[in-house]
Amino acid sequence: MKRSDFIKSTGVLAGSAMLSSHTLSTTRMQGTTFNLDYAPHQGMFKASAGSNMLDEIKYMHDLGFRSIEDNGMPDRSVDEQKKIGELLTKLGMRMGVFVVPKGGNGANTLAANKQEHLDIFLKGCRASIEIAKRVNAQWVTVVPGNYERKLPLGVQTANVIEGLKRGAELFEPHGITMVLEPLSDTPDLFLRYTDQAYEICKAVNSPSCKILYDAYHQQKNEGNLINFMQQCWSEIAYIQVGDNPGRKEPTTGEINYKNVFKWLYNKGYKGIVGMEHGMSKSGKEGEEALVNAYREVDGFLK
Template sequence: MKRSDFIKSGAALLSGTVLLGNETMAEEKQKTNGGTFQLDYAPHQGMFSATAGKNFVDEIKYMHDLGFRSIEDNGMTGRSVEEQSKIGETLAKLGMRMGVFVVPKGGNGANTLAAGKKEHVDIFLKGCSDSVEVAKRVNAKWVTVVPGDYQRNLPIGVQTANVIEALKRGAEVFEPHGITMVLEPLSDTPDLFLRYTDQTYEICKAVGSPSCKILYDAYHQQKNEGNLINLMDLCWSEIAYVQVGDNPGRKEPTTGEVNYKNVFKWLKQKGYTGVVGMEHGMSKSGLEGEKALIAAYREVDSF
């Protein structure tokens, strides 16, 4: 064989080997990641920090590589304007959605909307206005609102009316911007005013705004009331956002008693195309925890 032919032959072989190697790497990555999911699950910061590091933007990019197409960040309003802008730019570049963040100083134990006090409502409305500016930077369409605690010296009907009136004013802030505040009934303490799905449904109907809907967190509602699919179905017209976490423990699906494969199958059949927030901890730490988390979501998404 002539030297020139040998060199050409070797170059072709090397090129083929490199291409084969790249194809194999791509295949392995596809096997590991499994592509995107049937539903739009949204992790939060720290779930993949063992691999991606502590920088949230880097972690978002890694989440995208794993097949996720949304994120959540309850504390977004506490980040600097610069960081918010970087997160928003990264999400836009990757074609990812921003899930919920929490309206700062909304209703809480210190300034419950159930009390009907002007100073409490003013704090809430300031939080709504501030949230609009944050939402613009990260292109958020949903923000979480919790009305706060019971005002136990008032009749329940009066408290409910106070909450409705405050939320009507909040909706007026968000409507022009196409942002929906999603009310989250919680299970953390019996002092909380908003705890049940049907109660939240009634309030949303009374507010009567596209900017006031339900955030249905299946972890909290498994604790408060159970009967998940039936109650979601009854209140479906007012549910705009879903979060999950298994019970007991509030870890990833498959670690507790909730049959999330059936719940997610039902959501898909209902035509739900919104975000499913991964509002929970992890059963294991480090790389082992990350692998367990991915395996759990691949399992419950295989309906």
């Protein structure tokens, strides 16, 4: 999954429905939290907060956000990871997902039952445990990789399950959950559907192996969002969003996020809702449009 494509393209965002015509550089909405725990990522507030991650986190907090995501956390220095973790603790914010290094993406697939692929995956799991300690993370994203088309689907599924069991054994003692993300990026990916992820998590049978439900990907793959979440709810530990088409903020596409968020809220969901998407506009105008959109759909929950 090319997560960096939209992360790099987001250079800006965060306003508020309560800011009227004031720009975010001169007026901030202080301390008003949301009903659900939305998590932005670096770059969404660059126009107002600058490009320094620590400054952006402080800015996110000022706007009412109480969590962040950072898929590329493993690429940051140990010193920067520690500083991010310390700041999040000071502000009372949570760390959302980051991606397990080489966690089964692309041709490095757990479906093939190849020792070299498993070794890469487990090495990434071990590294992620140390990273998670520095930033106080509870969730890490795992993608099993591509289909191994020379093998029957059932055999591939069993291979993925056995590989994930090995990963879960590493994460369990540390209270870390790897969340499996079904994706829509390419039909070559092994894991694409919610019920498929549900079957795998049930078979792994570990609190450290659950589902990351990304509504953007599942709108593309299967639709019927609320129904599939309801059926697979026991194995869903993390939510991400983005509207479709375009993978921008809620209200810019076809997904009825007022209803989706209302369902999550009424379900009593206390986890993170990752804002894994780009923005429909650039600059401070785009930042304001972003937060206005979240204020709009979140305000519907009251």
